Amino acid sequence: MNRINQIIRQAEQELQEQFAEIEANEEMRTRQVLDSFRKFGVSYRHFAPTTGYGYDDIGRDTLEKIYADLFHTEAALMRPHVASGTVALSLTLFGMTKPGERILSATGMPYDTLQSVIGTGKKTPPGSLKEMGIGFDCVELKDGKIDVEAAEAAITEKTTLIIAQRSRGYAWRPSLMPEAFEDLAEMIHTRHPGIRLMVDNCYGEFVRGDEPTDHGADLCVGSLIKNPGGGIAPTGGYVVGRREDIERIAYRLTAPSLGRELGSYAASYRPFYQGLFMAPHTVTQALKTALLTARVFENLGFATTPPANEQRADIIQAIRFGKPELLVAFCQGIQTASPVDSMAMPEPWDMPGYDDQVVMAAGTFVAGASIELSADGPMREPYIAYMQGGLTYTHGRIALGEALNRMLQTGAMKVQES
Ligand SMILES: *Cc1c(COP(=O)(O)O)cnc(C)c1O
Numbered sequence: 001m002n003r004i005n006q007i008i009r010q011a012e013q014e015l016q017e018q019f020a021e022i023e024a025n026e027e028m029r030t031r032q033v034l035d036s037f038r039k040f041g042v043s044y045r046h047f048a049p050t051t052g053y054g055y056d057d058i059g060r061d062t063l064e065k066i067y068a069d070l071f072h073t074e075a076a077l078m079r080p081h082v083a084s085g086t087v088a089l090s091l092t093l094f095g096m097t098k099p100g101e102r103i104l105s106a107t108g109m110p111y112d113t114l115q116s117v118i119g120t121g122k123k124t125p126p127g128s129l130k131e132m133g134i135g136f137d138c139v140e141l142k143d144g145k146i147d148v149e150a151a152e153a154a155i156t157e158k159t160t161l162i163i164a165q166r167s168r169g170y171a172w173r174p175s176l177m178p179e180a181f182e183d184l185a186e187m188i189h190t191r192h193p194g195i196r197l198m199v200d201n202c203y204g205e206f207v208r209g210d211e212p213t214d215h216g217a218d219l220c221v222g223s224l225i226k227n228p229g230g231g232i233a234p235t236g237g238y239v240v241g242r243r244e245d246i247e248r249i250a251y252r253l254t255a256p257s258l259g260r261e262l263g264s265y266a267a268s269y270r271p272f273y274q275g276l277f278m279a280p281h282t283v284t285q286a287l288k289t290a291l292l293t294a295r296v297f298e299n300l301g302f303a304t305t306p307p308a309n310e311q312r313a314d315i316i317q318a319i320r321f322g323k324p325e326l327l328v329a330f331c332q333g334i335q336t337a338s339p340v341d342s343m344a345m346p347e348p349w350d351m352p353g354y355d356d357q358v359v360m361a362a363g364t365f366v367a368g369a370s371i372e373l374s375a376d377g378p379m380r381e382p383y384i385a386y387m388q389g390g391l392t393y394t395h396g397r398i399a400l401g402e403a404l405n406r407m408l409q410t411g412a413m414k415v416q417e418s
């Protein structure tokens with residue numbers, strides 16, 4: 001363990017400047033959140049539970065005003081009833097399209113779960129966009145950037161919604177900065193008015209000083225058990241954008257004409273407020289954990305994306321282990337160092353919807369929360385682990401040490417004595 005401590009301490013020393021930069025961003029974003037809470041006069045009455053229809057639910061309505069304020073949009077839909085990121089995205093795709101129209105993805109194939117929603121997967125579930133007569137086109141990234149020319153060429157007279165994904169998801173590609181959507185947005189708004197640009201913002205919130213809506217995105221969508229929930233929100237999703245669009249999307253969630261007026265929450269709204277207040281800090285803890293992990297494995301000779309010296313657009317860290325036993329040992333180390341379910345031992349298993357077996361480590365307070373420290377990877381060449389989250393940097397650092405220890409114990413990895 002002594003050698004492992006040395007390795008971690010050295011990486012940590014090499015990262016001091018980057019840590020300082022990330023913490024400066026945390027202060028700026030915390031100030032924005034605080035200013036927004038003050039602007040809307042958040043107080044205990046906003047935390048109170050509601051029942052029944054939830055008309056005039058001040059806790060819910062004020063949270064939505066704060067979300068809109070932080071993203072610089074006209075309106076927001078922020079609900080515990082939006083059960084996940086996929087649900088928020090699905091609501092948005094259905095809300096923003098009509099039969100006969102087409103959706104165009106400008107960042108390659110979208111996240112796995114969305115492929116079923118769209119109906120591009122092997123199996124098309126009933127009720128998919130495809131079944132509803134909504135078409136789908138897709139343009140790949142070029143050299144890790146949005147290919148605006150190719151996207152424009154792929155626009156048809158039926159295209160009404162262009163979608164783009166900020167985070168890498170489970171692909172070895174760069175994640176996109178908020179400003180990376182600017183040229184695409186400008187092309188759409190100047191030459192194809194009427195088409196909307198939606199950005200899947202999952203894992204990106206608060207990582208930088210601004211968000212895709214500051215650079216022309218009409219709609220931003222994400223999950224509350226990722227960044228903006230701050231590790232405290234128990235469930236939920238959000239969509240921010242123009243008032244008329246948010247209204248259409250809310251009609252999908254509740255019913256046409258009822259929209260955002262409806263929806264009570266019999267538990268307290270406090271965790272959503274407190275989570276949002278914590279989010280810039282929690283995201284910083286996750287970013288520092290990711291950076292440390294990248295640096296440590298680079299120093300040990302592994303390829304990482306993003307590399308430690310690169311600016312980050314989201315909280316995901318990918319490490320290419322090259323050997324199945326290393327990927328499994330890493331995930332097992334992360335699991336045994338978790339505050340919840342530390343006794344579980346992850347093994348590769350068949351997951352519905354995936355071609356390869358997957359190994360997963362998640363010992364989180366909120367089930368499935370990936371703003372909490374978690375790691376996983378498909379059991380196929382080149383055995384990449386995707387790691388994200390960490391409620392505290394200290395925990396991230398301890399877990400990394402234990403994962404390294406487990407990798408050494410398997411005998412699959414060696415480190416030289418200094
Ligand atoms: C997490 C995520 C989603 C939504 O996933 P849920 O598990 O449904 O919350 C969508 N897109 C990306 C890029 C994601 O990272």
